[in-house]
Structures are given as C-alpha cells and as structure tokens.
Amino acid sequence: MNPYQYRAPPTGIELVPRPQKMRLTVRALNGSMGSHGKHGTFGQLLAIIAGIIFGVILTAAIRQLMLKPHMCLSVRNRPIYDEKSEAFRIVGFDRNKNVHNSAKNLIFVGVMTANKYLDTRAKAVYETWGKQLPGKIAFFSSETSVTDVDIPLIRLRGVDDSYPPQKKSFMMIRYMAEHFSKHFEFFMRADDDVYIRPEKLELFLRSVNSTKRQFIGQAGRGNQEELGHLALKSDENFCMGGPGVIMSRSTLMQVAPHIRECLRNLRSTHEDVEVGRCVRKYAKIPCTWSYEMQNILYHNGSGTEAFTGPLKQREVHRAITLHPIKNHLHLYRLHAYIQGLNVRSSEAELVHLIREMAKIKEEAGLPMPHLDDPFSGTFINHLGTDGTLQKWMPSIEEEVLHWDFFSRAAFQLGDANPRHKPTSGMNEGINDVVRDVMEMINRVSKERGRVIDFKEVLYGYIRWHPTLALEYIIDMLLLYKKYRGKKMTVPVRRHAYLQVPLGALYVREYEHKGFEEELEPSGIQEFVEVVVKGSLTDLSKLHYQVPPAKPPTPQLKPKKIHFILPLAGRFKTFQRFMEDFQRVCLEGGENVRLVVVSFRPSVGEEDTTENVEALISSLQLDYPQTPMTVLQANTSFARALALELGASQCQDNDLMFFVDVDMTFSPSTLDRIRLHTIKGYQIYYPIVFSEFDPKFTRKGSDVENYDHSVINEDVGYWRAFGFGIVSMYKSELQLVGGFDTSILGWGGEDVDLFEKVMKKGIQIFRAADPGLVHVFHHVDCDRNLESSQYQMCQGTRYSTYGAAHALVKTILENPEILAYKKANP
Template structure:
C-alpha cells in the first residue's frame, strides 16, 4: 500500500520506547566484513571438523553456539493445526473466514488473563482464525488455540518467538488465508473495520503494513537502518499479505542468525526488506489507523469518547485485561448505534418510495406513530405546534447554558448534554471529511461558538450549531484558512427495546403454578423477643418471579413522632402486608414519651396480621441514626443474610412500584441503590394557609410542590454482606446527618457499583426540620440548608417577594459591595 505523501517525520520521541541495547548496535562496514571473511577462511579448516562433529552429536551444543537458530521446525504437540483453530482448512478457500489469520504473541503468565480476554472479545468476531503463541512449556486449561513453540521461552525481547510464529503460520496456514496479522496480547482490534480496510488492498502483491518507525530520538542511527529503511512498530499490529509471508518465512533461520539489535520489530522489518524487497508503509495515516497510546499502563482505562479511539482499527496498549472487555463493550455500543442509523436510513428510504408511489397518506391517528415519524426525512418542521402553548422553547448555549424554563436561567451545561454535543460534533466532522482526505483537504474542528437545542417529543433532539473550523489543503498549493459553518441537525428517536433481567441475568421462563389458599408458611413476628423471623408468602395463581420474591427488610429508626409513625405503619400495612409483598420491618426504637403508644400500635398491627414479620429493637441511648441503622443491620443479619436492607425514614411514603425498583437495582456483590427522593415543600407556602386547599396526594410531583434531593443519600438499599464489605455505618457520628454521606462515600470507593436515579415512588413528606445548635458545625450547616430547601420553590418565593418588597430592601442592606 503506497501513499504519495511521505511521512512527516523521520524519527520522533513519542514513538514506542526502546530498551537498552544488549547486542551489536552497528552493522559492520564493507572493509570490516572483508577482513572478517579472510580471518574466517584461515580458521575454517581447523574448526570445521569439530563443529560438524558437535552438530551431529547433539542438538544441545547447537543451541549453546547459536541460541536463536534452534527449533526451526515448529509443530504443535497436542493438536493438528486445523483442529487447533477449529476450522476445516479445505473449506476455507474463498469463504468469509479465509481473509485473515492472526498470530498473537503471549506468555505463560498472561494466558489466563490477556490471552483469554483477547479470545473472548475481538477474537470471536474475526473474518478468519487466530492462535496464541507462547513458550514451549506453556499450558492452560482454557479452551483457547495455544501453540507452545518448542525451544522458545518467554524472555524479552521475543525475537525468536516472533520469527518462529511467522514460520508456523506460513507452514500450516500460508495457502489458506490472504492476510496475516502479527499481534501482541495487549492490543484491541476492530474486526469489522479491519476487514473493510484489507478488502480494499490487493493481497496478491507483497504488502507490509503497519505504523512506520525509525526508532526513538535517542536511538536514531543506532539501529543499523539505512536512510531509506524503516520498520513496522510491533505494538499496534503488523499486517503481511500472503505473498510477503511466503517470501520471508523460508529465511527465518538466516534472519535469526543475523540480528543487529534487541528489537524484534526492527529485525522483522529488516528481514522483510531483505527478502520481500518492501519497507513498512510510509503513510502518516497509519498513526491513526493503528493507534498507539503513549500513556503506558493507564492507556484506555479512562474516557473512551475521543476521536482517536473512534478512528482507529487497532488500539495499543490495553495492559489491564479487564479493560479489554470494557473497550469491547464500548465498541459494540458504537456498532449498535451504526446499525440503528442504518435502520433509520432504510425506514426513510421506504417512506420516500411510498410517497413516490402515491400510497395513501397515514391517518391522523397514525401520523405521529414512531414508525411514521422515523420514516420522514430530517427536517426541523416535522413538528408543527397548533397554538402558542405547544411551542417548544429553545435553549441557548455558549460556554454556559441559558434557559427560561429552569430555576437557574444561566447555568453550567450538564454532562449528558455536553457528551451528546461532543458525539454530534464528532459524527458531523467524520461525515464532512469522509471523502475529503482523498482530495487532499480536510476540515478540522476548533470549537462551537454558540448553539441552540431543544428536545422534540416526536422528532428527537434538534440542534443549530455555529462552529469554528479550519480548512487545510495539503496537496498542491498548501493553505490553511479559518472558516465558520452553520449546521442544522436532528437526532431522531429510535424504537424502545426492553430486556428483563434479575441480578444482571435473564430470568428463566417458568409456568404458572397454583397453590392452595392455606398452603404457605407463616411465622409470627414478635415484639422485643428473640423469635424475630423474616416472612415469605407465595401468592396464589402467580408466576414465580425472582425479582419480586426478593425479601426486603425495612430498617426504620424512630424517636417519638407517633403521628408520623401512624401514617407510615398504615401505609406499610396497605402496601406490604395486604399487598402480599415479601417484606419485613425492624423498628429501631429510641427512648421518648411515646414509646408505649408506639409499641401498642405495632401490637395492634400484629394482632390483625399474625404472619407479618414486624419486630422492635429497643435502644436505650440518645438518638443517632447511623448507630440505629447499624444495630438494625446486625440484628437482621443474624437471622437472614439473604435479604435486602432498606434504610428508610418514618417521613417517607412509598409505592409498590418503588419497592420493585429497589429489588431490581440492589444486586448482591454488584450494586447498591441510593434513590433520589422527591421532597415536599411546606404545604402552607404551596397551598396557602387554609387546610382545605392543601393536597392530600403526596405523589403530586412537579416543580411547585417540591424538589428532588439530588444530594440526599439517607434512603438506600444494600445486602448485609455488601454493607459489611465497606465497614457499615460510622456509629461515632451523633445526632442529625452526615452518616448517609459517609456510607455513600464508602460505597463509591469500593468495588460495589452505586446506582442513583430519581424515584417518583419515594416521597419525603414535609415536616419542619429542627436543627440542634449543639451539632457539629458541618452537621448544623447541612441541617440549616435542608430546612431552607424545603421552605418553598422559586415560584412561591418570587410570589412572597412581590408581596413583601421590604424583604428585598432589608437584604440589600446586607449585600457586600463588589470591588470595581
């Protein structure tokens, strides 16, 4: 593959670093070689007999004299080649699996990690076959195609391993595949893009494709390379056509005997240059196609949404094998997006052809169906409002986001919108430059000067962008010109796909079973007794559901507040007991003047529902929420470790749907759930000072009735084992607040994932927050902030300020003047 443009550099410091040279670093000159040949002739007669005798006597002596020339014939000791790669070699010709053979160099210590990760990810999607090449003593219990090369160890540099791998591939697969890839076990390959790339090149000609290099700046001139010689850097991968491999493989013995450096890829390039007569591709584009990241072990462990990752065919190095799976998952998500876009384009083609054929226009009811809307060509006129109230306002953004519908009209752009904008810009630039490179010009993105966006519930997200670009022409008369471009974009909605999972796995399909009305186990819960038990009642005529049947144990700390507890226990009776939910309740009761009434209320519930698992855990110390929840969790764990602990306050009202979301989002050993709860404003402020005007519906959720507690972490759910893993609640925290933030931080720093989402089925009912002045300053500040937040929303506060201008006048007296 040739490129009319030469590389823009001869050597660069950011190329793959080289190790210290341990062998001869300079090729002998012609005069030196003549002297050596003369001296060798004098000694030849004397030593020839001894060498021949030694070679005949034992192969070990040969290994000692020339350690790189032994074991030149390689055979797998366990399986024939075609069984090793699970292929019928006779049927591979001209098939979709005959394009590429990949040889992956690995070592014994990486077989169970990197090699397995490679085979499980991109190795399964190849348009061909692959095998792993390791030392002669390597073995594994995993079902991966492993070739243990006799006489080869896992020492570095892997020159012998690399050359003998090529020889093996030529001897056994040279006639069955068009291309051969030499790869390391820390590279990620995108098979679909690699296939598209290779099918555009003539494999019948000698081709040696890779990221060309001449060594680091320190090594320039020390690698015995002529002025016009280079090599393909091994890390990002090296591609050879069948013709190239056929010319090089028979001379592996010679190349191993004539090494000038310790660098395997340098010596491979020298060997290809000598026997195939071609250098590595002098193409600057190979730096982006075969991408090497110089961050070392931290490469590709962070953000993947950047243009280098999206452009590349191979990514190197992925040192941490777990991140190979992560990169693979990300690439599959990109492929899903491409397929969705292709489906959308096909729907639009169908819609366009239907219009040309004069088919009947959709009825009014079908006009805005998802299929019909998606079949329309991109346009900002898909949605036409019928009146002023139907108009969808646009949000304006530059460095900040401006909106007339938000409580904060000027704010920082949220992360989802920022990432979405980055995706749009990247896709626009890729489409713009799709054919520009072939014409010797390109547009580089600089910044978005300003833009507008809104979300149309029918058409999708719509954007208007003013972008600053740079036009570059690098063929003919070179030039660089700054330009601006207005872009009108529409990101259409696609269909909704739903997949039900339980603890990350799809539940098995089971038939409905009927149970007799009395056929269930009932265990009475006790008050202040050791007979605490956790209930499970199978429902009649209901299909068993692993998610629904998870036992959920409420842990409620309580000190006084009898009226509020009466509302909570009544709701618990309605939703959990009468609704036959698999739940239990542990009440951690602190001393107060209302202990007797509270116990009596619990006893009345138990008399009505003897099977209800309700117990009271008394605590005879001042109220401390963290200590209460930790004691309750330890109490539950002694009876049942396989229950979900639901840390909840008596002020919370909930729905059955919310309990189901808690079960689905709490996965043992994997994730805990910290729902974002809706908190009510003061009803006296929202509804006025009249009792009649107050709403009794606590689930009336809008910006006028309350707010989402984005920074509240008190309501949570976790398994006992996961709570113990992070050390549980900090029982040293006394009084109000901070124990929830402390637990949240512990989970964030652990291996357990934290799931956060706004849950409309969990509402914190308003009550006046009393802040004890004896609290620690951070706790007191948090308490005061919560009290202020629950007072009212922007609408109510603006109404109060309009009615009482003296408040603004008083506030202006305390305003600190800014320096001019």
C-alpha cells in the same frame, strides 16, 4: 546384530524396531595377549562402537519420523496424516468453498499467546472480535500448551513460552506461509491483548493492493533509552508488534524461506525489531512511514490502566486496533461498547435509507407503504422526514416546546433548580453529537488537504420531543488547518443545527436468579425486552415479549432488608410510616427487620418516646416473625449518629436500607433494593419523588389525606441531588469509613458518605424509584447550623414550594406578591 531390522512389505516401507540384548564381555587375560587375539579383540571393539553409533543415529531418525507422522506412508503409499489438512481443520477453513477475494479469506490473523493466557485472554479474543474477522484466526502457543477452551490452537514444535518470544514469532510466520499462503491475501501478527475492529480492518485492507509487497504497522525506532542499541540505521525502522503487524502475501513469501537465518542472526531482544529487520533484508521494504498509522493501529501508553476508564474517546472511535487490554474482562467491556457503536451506525444508515425511500416515493407521487401497526407507520413517517427545526408544529400554546440554554452553566425552565451545571447526561449527549458532526466534517478532509479540529462549545440550545427527536443549536469554536498548498491555521466559529430522531425505546429488564445469590460484577442475567410503542406517559402501550416457559425452580427466601430509621418526635408522621411498613412488609410477609433510633425531641416538642415503643411492641406481638427494635439515644438529634447506631446492630453480610420517616414505599421498592445492591461491588442510591406543597398543587382536594401515589411534574419533582436514602451492605459501610458522627443536626452526612463511596471507587447505581415518595412537610432551618448545612437546608426548603410554572402562575394571579417585593427589596 543391528537392533533394527528392515522388512519390506510388497507395497511400502515400514521400519520395525526389533529389540535385542547387547552383551559386552571383557575377559581379563593373564600374561601377554597373542597377536591374533589382540587384533580380534580390537576388531570386536570397533564393531561394537560402530553398532552403538549406528543404533543411536537410526533411533534418532525413527524418533524424528514419529514426530512427523505426515511423512509416514501407508500400505497404499498415501499419507495417513496430512498436516496441512489438520491445520485447515483447526482454523475451520474449507479450501473448496472459500475462493480468492471472498469475505472469508481476506486476512489470516495469527495471535501469539502463552499457555497461561489460553483460558483468559485467548478465550476472550476468540469470543469477541475473533469470530467476526473477514478471514480466519489461529492462536499460536508453545508445544506443551494444554487447554479445555474450544479455540483454534496451534502448538508450535520446539517452541516454549519463554520471553522474549522471538522464536515463537518467527515460527508462527513460517507456519502461516507453509499452510495458508495460497489462501489469504493478508497475514497479521497480533498479540492476545489487542482488540481489532473487523469491519474497519476490512474497509482498510480493501483499499490496499495485496499483490504488492506490503509491511503495514505503526513505525517505531525504539524509545529514548533504546536509540542506538537496536542496530538500526538512521533511515531504518520496524513495525511495533503490540498494535498489530500486517503483511501481504508477497511479503510473507519473501521472508518465510529465510526464517532460520533470521533466528540465527538476532541482534536485539525485541521480537518485533527482529521481524522488521528480517522483512527489510529479504523483502526489501520498511514498515509504513506514516504518521496516520498511530491513530489507525493505536497503542495506549497507560499500560495496565489502558482502556479501563471511559471509552468515549476519539482514539477508540476511529482506530482499527486498540492495544493493550491487559485484563481480559475489559476486552468484553470494550467489545460491548464497540458493538453499541456499530448498532448506532446501522441505525443511522437505516434512517438515511428511510429518508431516501420517502424522497423517491414523493417524487414518484406514490404514498408511503401502509403498515398494519399504526405505531410502525408513524415511526416510518417521522423518520422519513428530513431533519428540520420545523418538524414539530404545535397547534395550541401548551404544545410549544421550549428551548433550554447551555454554556458553562445550564438554564432549564422545567428543572427544580433552573440554573445549574450541565448534567452528566446533557454533557454526554452534547459530546456524542459534536463527535458525529466532526466526523462528518472531516470525512473527506484528506482529499481536500485540510482538517478541522474541535476546540469547544461556546453555547447552545437544546429541546426534545418525547417521541420525535432531540434538537440542538450549537455554536462551536473550531480550528481550521490547511496543510496542502498555502498552509494556514485559522480559528473559526460555526453554528450547527442538528436533529437526533428517536425511534422505538428498548428497555432491558434483568431477571434475578435468586436473592441469596451474590451477583458477580461481570455476570449477565437473562433479560426480557420491553418495547415502548408510544408515549412514555401512556403505560398502557407497554408490550412485553414473554420468554418461553421454564420448569419451576425452588423459590429461595429473599434477602433480608434491615430498615434503619432515625426519629426525633413527629409521632403522627411515624404512625403513617408504620402503616406503610405494616401494609407492605408485615402483611406482605416480606423478609425485613426494623431498627428505629429514637432521639429526645427538640425543645418545645412533646416527648413521644413511650408512644413509639408502645406502637412497636404492639406490632411485634401481632407479627413475631419480623424483628423490630427501638434504640434510645439520650442526646439531641444527629442523623449521622442515628444511622451509625442502627448499622452497629447489623452484621457484615446484612443489607441495610437507610430511610427517613417522611418516606412512603411500595413492594416493588424492596425488589429494586435487592436487585441493585450488590455486595462488594455496588451501592444503590434511589432517586426519590419529592412532593410539593399541596396547598399550591392540590387545590380542591383533601390536603390532609391526598393520594401519595400520584407522580407528575405538577405535584412534585425527582430529587436528583438527594443522597440521604441509600441501600448498602454493612461491609461497604465499613470499607468507606462509616458516617461522620461529628456532623450534628440536619444534613451534610449524606453528601459526606457519598463522597467517601466515590473515592473508594465503589460502583454507584442511581435510578428514579416511583415507589419511593417523600411526603411534603414544612422545612424549618435552624440558623445555628453550620453555614453549608444551612444553605443546603434553605435550598431544599425553597425547592419544595411548587413547580416553577405553578409558582409563576400564582404570582401572576396575585399581583400583591410583586407589589410586596417591590416595597421590600
């Protein structure tokens, strides 16, 4: 009997397997078989074979029906499973709410991925640009793909993750055509290592006629080795898959019915080549022959290194798609940078609207709207003023803003070193301004048949007002290229007068979750916004937006900081340092340790070694919970050797702070050391405030006992070029090779260590620390020092006399100084 039995219910058809036991009995017959028995046995065998074949066929048919539940019918003759509805549910598309030409159905993006990338690349894509599309996105993977990540995943039947993904690509195209062809204007095939700028993509597609057959991408013909091996004619191309391929609905519908045939006639191992061949054959169109597509759909040829370095590149700013981003963490980094560009663009649009509003109000004779917040009113008023170099009009001499000059070198009167190389911050600001200017110049270049390329900045001037704007005067060398009509290429020079208005300053302050926790490089802490609503010098106007109260959490003991202090003589200075150490660390109950590396004093100086040990022993008795150690080095002073000896007392996981005896510090300094020093990732180089000679800057005050907490440009300067004060973990010091103990005497060891850290690629964090102050002392430079050390010492000595304006005033008040200089050139 057939193992399947048909039972027909009143209103439908249902197949019900009915298991049966089949038994085949073969009898051994003695002698010859009779004709009747022979024919009967032969007929039974034929019936059995036919039954087996029919059973196999019917089983396969039922299995196929089970794989396609949407073809099964319920008792009411309605589908119990609608695959198209399930597809819409997966991508979150409501057919009743999203009509044609809306912001929700411009494009459907299909992202090809694999099971091993679902938790990394696919997740990163969906959490960044995937949710900002003017349409919908889905990830297409193998039939057996499994993930716990909440992404719109479509498992393609009969498809695996083998490479090249030709079948996956074609079946994805067919799936998009079968389920979404009537609901979207454009369809995009993308990889999981591409970044797409949704706002630029929408702007581009709105300019393209979606009713015509379109096959948009970066045209390719293969690399040099593949030419002639891809079965392409001289006038044929394909759209490179990496940067993304876009089809209009018309193109998709022309190709989709022939997917199976295209798969049966593959002529290369490249998926994008075969898709292009299929489109060319059935839609009758090639990939867009446009050189401009290389910049619109951008592919970086650096492989795994692409987009891992600086992101301030012309290609990043103007492209719609960026490919490849192999490390999914870099996708988040790129997304944050792009979001920052969008914020800047929105701010520029806001300034433009405010100025338009101000013009309309002025022409109508109406006042600007009154705001309750006096700062906001000032903010609106100064943004509403057109860019002009006369925006700020000083009323007294002290309010005059000076211009700093820059070319290959920078000249800044307010700097401790007036002539120096342009700083990284200055270069970054200039590059940002130049890039924006060139974008404005070339905004309509295509319509005019010309383009202007930037070559270099010849020279310029810059000044800034703390609350109003940055102002630039820049002389640029440009290259004018005309490619329509009479073609020409001509170098030109142009002056640009530019103003960057300043709004409210927002500072993000990260909250440390626990000092014993090691922060991951990509970890983002909860932050509190600090809004500066006035001049930066008026700290009383700082307003904190306090976050909601949280339940109390157990307080963990802060990370121990190991102070390592080199010392040679100078006992009086050491006493002042220990007074700070006692006040901040010992009395404050800080989790610290002190290691003093003491050298014998220089010739002619008093040997105070016993005094140092006695002072440390006395404090140790009063504060036994804080370990304090004195190491004696019976040799002449060498800072590199001192720091290396101090570090030898620490373990790999210990946080070390290399400090000098001339420093004063505050409790907040210790917090910043713990916050900014991250094991295995980041070293903290604080920028300390260095005092000028108090004889020049603190006249009328007690020079011996003045207040070291005063910080302004008259009493000192930020020592941005100093690298001697640093905090790091012992493991990072070992990684870079430690200090060069062959460097003797003053200076050089800090720069050497800094260069080692840079070469190892360890993250460096630099910031001004108002709690770290270098107390003034006279610098005596030994002429026996190595030449570079002697020059560094002399530079430090000269920079500590006083501020440039104070020295000028002193010279003007004492003409005998110039007289002496003239007499002794």
